[in-house]
Amino acid sequence: xxxxxxxxxxxRIKEGSVNVVTAxxxxxxxxxxxxxEAAKEVDVVTTGTFGAMCSSGAWLNFGHPEPPMKMNKxxxxxxxxxxxxxxxxxxxxxxxxxETEGFDYGGAHVIExxxxxxxxxxxxxxxxxxxxxxxxxxxxxxxxxxxxxxxINPRNGYQKYxxxxxxxxxxxxxxxxxxxxxxxNVTYSGAGVLSPLSNDPDYQxxxxxxxxxxxxxxxxxxxxxxxxxxxxxFGTLMLRGDLKDMSADYIRAANFHEYxxxxxVGMGIPIPILNEQLAQSTAVTDKDVVxxxxxxxxxxxxxxxxxxxxxxxxxxxxxxxxxKDTPTSSMxxxxxxxxxxxxxxxxxxxxxxxxxxxxxxxxxxxTCKPMRQTTRNPLVQDIMAKxxxxxxxxxxxxxxxxxxxxxxxxxxxxxxxxxxxxGIVTAWxxxxxxxxxxxxxxxxxxxxRVLTSNATDPIDIAARNLDMKEVSAMPVIDKDRYVIGxxxxxxxxxxxxxxx
Amino acid sequence: MMIKINISSNVIGEPIxxxxxxxxxxxxxxxxxxxxxxYGEIIAEVETDDFKSIREALESKGAKVTVLDHPxxxxxxxxxxxxxxxxxCPGHVFSFDEEWGIAQDxxxxxxxxxxxxxxxxxxxxxEK
Numbered sequence: 001x002x003x004x005x006x007x008x009x010x011x012r013i014k015e016g017s018v019n020v021v022t023a024x025x026x027x028x029x030x031x032x033x034x035x036x037e038a039a040k041e042v043d044v045v046t047t048g049t050f051g052a053m054c055s056s057g058a059w060l061n062f063g064h065p066e067p068p069m070k071m072n073k074x075x076x077x078x079x080x081x082x083x084x085x086x087x088x089x090x091x092x093x094x095x096x097x098x099e100t101e102g103f104d105y106g107g108a109h110v111i112e113x114x115x116x117x118x119x120x121x122x123x124x125x126x127x128x129x130x131x132x133x134x135x136x137x138x139x140x141x142x143x144x145x146x147x148x149x150x151x152i153n154p155r156n157g158y159q160k161y162x163x164x165x166x167x168x169x170x171x172x173x174x175x176x177x178x179x180x181x182x183x184x185n186v187t188y189s190g191a192g193v194l195s196p197l198s199n200d201p202d203y204q205x206x207x208x209x210x211x212x213x214x215x216x217x218x219x220x221x222x223x224x225x226x227x228x229x230x231x232x233x234f235g236t237l238m239l240r241g242d243l244k245d246m247s248a249d250y251i252r253a254a255n256f257h258e259y260x261x262x263x264x265v266g267m268g269i270p271i272p273i274l275n276e277q278l279a280q281s282t283a284v285t286d287k288d289v290v291x292x293x294x295x296x297x298x299x300x301x302x303x304x305x306x307x308x309x310x311x312x313x314x315x316x317x318x319x320x321x322x323x324k325d326t327p328t329s330s331m332x333x334x335x336x337x338x339x340x341x342x343x344x345x346x347x348x349x350x351x352x353x354x355x356x357x358x359x360x361x362x363x364x365x366x367t368c369k370p371m372r373q374t375t376r377n378p379l380v381q382d383i384m385a386k387x388x389x390x391x392x393x394x395x396x397x398x399x400x401x402x403x404x405x406x407x408x409x410x411x412x413x414x415x416x417x418x419x420x421x422x423g424i425v426t427a428w429x430x431x432x433x434x435x436x437x438x439x440x441x442x443x444x445x446x447x448x449r450v451l452t453s454n455a456t457d458p459i460d461i462a463a464r465n466l467d468m469k470e471v472s473a474m475p476v477i478d479k480d481r482y483v484i485g486x487x488x489x490x491x492x493x494x495x496x497x498x499x500x
Numbered sequence: 501m502m503i504k505i506n507i508s509s510n511v512i513g514e515p516i517x518x519x520x521x522x523x524x525x526x527x528x529x530x531x532x533x534x535x536x537x538x539y540g541e542i543i544a545e546v547e548t549d550d551f552k553s554i555r556e557a558l559e560s561k562g563a564k565v566t567v568l569d570h571p572x573x574x575x576x577x578x579x580x581x582x583x584x585x586x587x588x589c590p591g592h593v594f595s596f597d598e599e600w601g602i603a604q605d606x607x608x609x610x611x612x613x614x615x616x617x618x619x620x621x622x623x624x625x626x627e628k
Contacts (some may be wrong), residue, residue, distance in 0.1 A: 185587035254620035329587035
C-alpha cells in the first residue's frame with residue numbers, strides 16, 4: 001500500500017522535487033508502471049477544462065457614493081445586476097441579457113470587459129431612505145475602482161455533460177449550439193481525460209477549500225455546485241476567485257445564437273496522489289467517460305436518450321446516430337483545457353501552488369430532483385375546441401364559404417376521403433379563390449403543409465409553434481391523423497387573460 | 501459567385517426577389533435566408549455573367565447587394581478553438597489539427613454563413 005501525506009507532497013513542492021504531471025500524461029504513466037508504482041512516482045496530477053459555464057457570475061462592491069444610496073436596481077452597460085443585498089453590492093450573472101442589445105451583450109460580456117480593464121457604465125435607481133437619500137446614480141468605472149470583484153460560480157466543472165442532437169426537421173438553436181435538422185450533427189462539452197471531477201470521482205481530494213486554477217489565477221472550491229448529482233456521475237462544483245487577478249485568456253464571454261449569453265471559464269484542479277486508488281482514478285481516459293446522447297428536438301425536461309457514447313468516440317469527429325455517420329462539434333476547447341492543466345503543472349513545479357486537505361468532503365450521495373409543481377400545466381386538450389367542423393377536400397369553395405359563415409371558426413381543417421387531415425382553408429383562401437379563376441375545389445385552395453398539434457402537448461409548446469410559424473390556428477390530430485379538435489392563438493390568449 | 505442581398509423594412513413585404521429573378525431570367529441559388537418583419541438577408545450564388553443584371557434589378561427595387569468575394573475569416577484573438585464550427589459546415593472547411601487547434605481549408609468555403617451563427621465567440625465573419 002502506498003500512502004503519502006499532503007504535508008509530504010507540499011514539502012516536495014517547496015523543495016522543488018515534486019513530480020507533477022497532467023492527467024493526460026498520467027494515463028501513459030499508469031499504463032506503463034501500474035497504479036502502485038505510479039502512486040510512488042507521481043505526487044500531483046493536474047486537470048483542466050474550458051467551456052461554457054452559464055452558472056457563473058461576480059459579486060461587485062462599488063463603494064459608497066455621496067450622498068449615499070441603497071441601490072435597488074443596478075445596470076452595468078445596460079445589463080441588470082442583482083442588488084437585493086446591502087447598499088452597494090451587486091451580483092452580475094453571466095446569462096443576464098442587456099436591456100438594449102439583447103442577445104448580443106450580456107452579463108458575461110460585462111465580466112470579460114471588467115477583466116480587460118474596460119470602463120463600464122453604471123446606472124442605479126433607488127426609493128431613497130433617511131440613511132440612503134439618493135434616488136438615481138450614473139457613473140463610469142472600471143475593475144480597479146471597485147473594492148471587490150469576486151467571481152462566484154454556483155455550478156461549474158460538470159463531471160461530464162449530455163451530448164446534444166436534434167431529431168426534428170428544422171435547425172434548433174440551443175445552449176449546445178446550432179443543432180441541424182434530422183440528426184444532422186452532434187455537439188458535446190467536457191474535457192474527458194482532463195475533466196477535473198472525472199479524475200477524482202469519489203471526491204477523495206477535491207472538497208471544500210481545495211485550491212484551484214480559475215480564470216488564470218488561484219481560486220478555491222467553496223462546496224458542491226447546485227444540481228450536484230454524484231449518484232448519476234454528474235457532480236458539480238461551486239467556485240470562488242478574484243476577478244481582479246483573472247485574465248481574458250481564460251474567461252471569455254460567449255453568445256449562443258437565439259439562446260443567450262454564457263461565460264467560458266477556464267478551470268483546473270490539482271489532484272494530490274495520496275494512494276494507488278487516486279493514481280488509478282487519475283488514469284481515466286476519454287474512453288472511460290461515458291455519457292448520453294439526447295434528442296434536444298424534444299422540448300421536454302425528459303429528453304429521449306438515443307444512445308450512450310464515450311469521449312473518445314465524440315472526439316473522433318463523428319458518431320453513429322440511427323445508422324448514420326454524424327459529425328460532432330466540441331463546444332468546449334480541448335486545446336485550452338490542455339493549456340490550463342499545463343499552466344497549473346508549471347505553478348506546482350515552480351513551488352507557487354500547494355495542495356491541501358479539504359476542510360469538508362463533498363456530498364457523495366445526492367441526485368438532482370425535478371421541480372415540484374403545484375399547478376398542473378395546461379395541455380392542448382384542456383382548451384382546444386372539440387366540436388371542430390371539417391370539410392371534405394372535394395367540396396367546392398362555395399361550400400367551404402357557407403360552412404365558415406355558419407360556424408364560428410375561421411379555419412376549416414380539410415380531410416381526404418379516408419377522413420384524415422389533408423390541409424386547412426381559411427376565409428382568406430376562399431377570398432383568393434373568388435378573385436382567381438380555375439380554383440373550384442377546396443383541395444385547390446387549401447394549404448397542404450399544415451402545422452398540427454397533439455392533444456397532450458403542453459400549451460406553452462403549442463403557443464411557441466403558433467408564434468414561430470406565424471399562424472393563428474392548428475388542427476389537433478390523433479396518431480392516425482384524424483382531426484379531434486382545433487386550437488387557436490385566441491384560445492391561448494384567453495387562457496392567459498384568465499390567469500391574470 | 502456568392503452575393504449577399506439585404507432587404508430593409510420598408511420593402512420587406514414586397515416580392516422583390518422573385519420579381520428580379522423573373523425580370524432578368526436569372527436563377528439565384530439561395531444557400532441561406534433570414535426574414536422577419538424588420539429585415540431580410542439572403543446569401544445566394546449567381547452566375548458571374550448574370551450578376552450585373554440581377555444586381556441592377558434588385559437595387560432598383562430597394563435591396564442592397566454585396567459581393568461576397570472573401571471566404572470566411574476567423575479572428576484568432578476571439579477564437580478559443582472549441583470546434584463548434586466543425587459539425588455545422590456543409591463544406592467541411594474546419595477540422596482539428598494534431599494539437600486540437602482549428603485547421604481550416606478555406607478553398608472549400610461556400611460562404612453560406614452557417615458557422616457564423618454557431619460560433620459562440622463571434623470569431624467568424626464573411627465581411628472583410
